[in-house]
Amino acid sequence: MPETQQQIQLARRPEGVPVHDDFRFETISVPEPKDGEVLVKTLYVSVDPYMRGRMQDTKSYVEPFALNEALTGGVIAEVISDGAKLKKGDVVIGTLAWQEYSAVSESALRKVDTGIASAQAYLGILGLTGLTAYFGLLDIGRPKKGETVVVSGAAGAVGSAVGQIAKIKGAKVVGIAGSDEKISYLKNELQFDEAINYKTADDIQKALAHACPDGVDVYFDNVGGPISDAVMNLLNDFARIPVCGAISSYNAKSEAEDMGPRVQSKLIKSKALMQGFIASDYSDRFSEGAKQLAEWLKDGKLHDEETVTEGFSNIPDAFLGLFKGENKGKQLIKV
């Protein structure tokens, strides 16, 4: 057991697009577990777009990260000291600091069943990512058989799950993503009906209209910005829009950098619904969602896609890569 370890702290609040210098690597001691705690070794770290909001000191649905303290997020870890309930070798999930070893209260950890899926799937398709897709699509989006579901950020962690669940429900699925490799993945591996590369399309509005000749019934919005502006022009009557993410605006320095056509007239014309949400709004139904996701995964109806970056020191770069669209599926770091 080493005496010291690395921890990644928030060195300053980013202005616009975050950069490497917004993070600081600090050498700290490996802690001793207190009563009720176990010592765990970090195996996999999840980086997620929503963390950008927590780097700013503004109202959001989660508390901002503190300056000069460790960033935290979803982590898969191995227990390396016996506790009251958890034993050495157990693989657990928790919201932990970005560091190599942590002393954590046993009650803040949940043992994962690696018989069903890989440990890291609990950070993705069987974790908050999958639950976000599941509840946002099914509770707010409510796709019916034969309806057209458009998903932006379609090759990302949540988007790829949304499209697959919409297919399971019998909808026609149109994905929007930012590289030919992702388009090929959506069409050939995930069996999306249509996929649009917004970076190479001459006119995203025309491309969308062509892919959605019957209009749009559900738009699962992961990105905001001009892509969402275009989808808003194709809404069918009583369309539903789960608003999950707005990655295109997370780095805007002010409202003036995130201006677009107002949505009010479009919502009235189509009697459409837009609703912001986060997975934890549905925490009382997590077991239902997790059970269904595990079943679909086991039956081969749902595929778990991960982009795994190796090495603790690469956590900040993997996070920054989310805003450049570098990941396909869930972005993880194997420590």
Added chain:
Amino acid sequence: MPETQQQIQLARRPEGVPVHDDFRFETISVPEPKDGEVLVKTLYVSVDPYMRGRMQDTKSYVEPFALNEALTGGVIAEVISDGAKLKKGDVVIGTLAWQEYSAVSESALRKVDTGIASAQAYLGILGLTGLTAYFGLLDIGRPKKGETVVVSGAAGAVGSAVGQIAKIKGAKVVGIAGSDEKISYLKNELQFDEAINYKTADDIQKALAHACPDGVDVYFDNVGGPISDAVMNLLNDFARIPVCGAISSYNAKSEAEDMGPRVQSKLIKSKALMQGFIASDYSDRFSEGAKQLAEWLKDGKLHDEETVTEGFSNIPDAFLGLFKGENKGKQLIKV
């Protein structure tokens, strides 16, 4: 009975703000009622902001008005020829052409009970106006006792009903309107808790924040535009936004004239819901709504406010006045 009468037609589709020359007064014959029809004399004509959308040849929730044909809308009329069910002297409501006399199928007319309220109240608080306020506020807005409800276009027909219903439900009501006379009306006659004159407020954002120290739980949006942009910054968690009208954008010639801060990030932060609707989405529940509105009116809990313009020839001007905020409550024309 005269042989000829005046009819108001759509002479051309307006560009931007409609003007008097977009309408044409045409002399036509007074029709003879056919089998199953009665002849009616127009008493009151309703002009409504949504009609602006129908003057354009674009997708909306109702068919566009045809060029060189009569405009149509809600009308209170008196039956002047006996029919199978309707008798001379009956006062009826229907969607009729803007003309002085009409021959109309009896099945397209509904007799109104002038024992409960004035005939013209059926164009306002007891008609689609009141039902729009009732269902939008109660079904989408769902205000709870003690919550803060903000309504824009608050002195208008729908807005003044919304605020009063929200007060009945025990909410704190903040109205936004465009003249000191309207502000005084909202506070002193309708007992709104706060009212903001957006035309004289130095900073609408600050004025709203001051009027809503506990944030905004329900925003009933009648106007869109910069006023709505400001309200979107004050949403509480799980806020609800019935989107009823966007009068500020109805005269925009293109999307470029109706740009504002995008709403996606704000909806996510607050897990808020925005939903466009029109009263007819609730047509299967109209009798419930009409009954409750009549009861509140009878009990003096709801006040019916009308701005009545005299004279058939003033219909276009009364319609144009809606976009200058000239009306308080429902704008009617007494023919």
